Amino acid sequence: MEFRSAILVHFLLISLALNVGTLFRNYCNPNLFFPKSSNKNHSFSIQTCNASTSLSSSSNVFDRILHLDYGDPTMFEKYWQNVADKTTLTIPGSQSMSYFSDSRDFYWFLEPEFEKSVIRLHKLVGNAITDNRYLVVGTGSTQLFQAALYAIASPESLTPVDVVAAAPFYSGYPATADFVKSGLHKWAGDATSYTNDQTKYIEVITSPNNPDGFLREAVVKPKNCRRTLVHDLAYYWPQYTPITSPADHDIMLFTVSKCTGHAGTRIGWAIVKDRTIASKMVEFVTISTIGVSKESQLRAKLILDAVASSHEQVSAAPPFFEHSYELMAARWKQLRDVIQNSKLFKLPDYLPQKCKFSGHTFAPQPAFAWLKCEGEIDDCKAFLESHKILTRGGNNFGVSNKYTRMGMISRDQEFCLLRERLYQIG
Ligand code: PMP
Secondary structure (H helix, E strand, C coil), X not given: CHHHHHHHHXXXXXXXXXXXXXHHHHHHCHHHCCCHHHHHCHHHCCCCCCCCCCCCCCHHHHCCCEECCCCCCHHHHHHHHHXXXXXXXCCCCCCCCCCCCCCCHHHCCCCHHHHHHHHHHHHHHCCECCCCCEEEEEEHHHHHHHHHHHHHCCCCCCCCEEEEECCCCCXXXXXXXXXXXXXXXXXXXXXXXXXXXXXXXXXXXXXXXXXXXXXXXXXXXXXXXXXXXXXXXXXXXXXXXCXXXXXXXXXXXXXXXXXXXXXXXXXXXXXECCHHHHHHHHHHHHHHHCCCCHHHHHHHHHHHHHHHHHHHCCCCCCXXXXXXXXXXXXXXXXXXXXXXXXCCEECCCCCCEECCCCCCEECCCCCEEEEEECCCCCCHHHHHHCCCEECEEHHHHCCCCCEEEEXXXXXXXXXXXXXXXXXXXX
């Protein structure tokens, strides 16, 4: 009897140890987020350019115009084609007809299911605090940027509030800040040379930054005035940059455009600490578009859930952020291989950091390459254009045309042609 209970205790201990081991593996090991077994599916293989194109002297390399002036995220299409069965949405004609989505007054156009999926994804990735925050959905983060400016600016003020960002800044900000000449806010240029003699200003911090990919903090030192920071975190996702801590700022903007590649869905969200600011942002969206497309929110919900599930469950599809991280890593390696042998171009150097989400230590691999033309070439954009590579010149970002921004998230064929062409140019 004693022997039998000793054996029983023994088995119990082994079973306990195994369970603790499993728990440890699940909660402390990045492999939970990147389950290994699912990663070798052939249809998800990473294109390295060598299969269909080579660094050769083939003459038709120069035939096609390469449109790399936009950050159109078509690189992710293949992944979503491969998981079409899980991400196809059918909406009956009778659904989503009402203007209203949510019975909570404040949130009347926010689809509650979309909100849940956004919070689920942020909690999984650990890139933003969502507890005790207000979530505002918008038609892309572009609309939410305008809504944030409207919410911060005071209608009673006699002069428009200055909006600044450190150069090189995202080329969309100046146009958006000045577009309707509202009298509420105006673009005031490069934050690094801004002398704030106004009573109030807004600094936009894009981190990682578009166009150059660096992680950023506010640069203006407030004197005797009130400042409000708007953090544009469109690229704070683990395929582009190590996630070092959950972002915890007053106003944070995100978008599916760069997170999953669904730019056409036109859905963004703001995570806001202050209720008054959030409700003024809601007011802006109400007045400008009477809410946000329900179909788009439902589609975004499905896509965000598919991303979260791809990490939480082992399935035939690889975890989305692991796959997209590898895609970006492969592209950046190939681009750097070409540029390092070039006397004409230079790329920024980034410091590697450990990503708390994936466990990988890596240097940023941004959605854009911020190219500097060396030597005599003063207009890098014009130089590349003469080789049928369309990029966006430095002057759009508040710096010299020695720099130009080149999209890194286009389709494989376009990227491979780019690499081939840069190699030919030298
Ligand atoms: N912010 C940044 C930094 C961006 O690069 C972009 C897209 N180019 C946006 C905002 C706009 O995103 P959306 O498509 O959600 O309007």
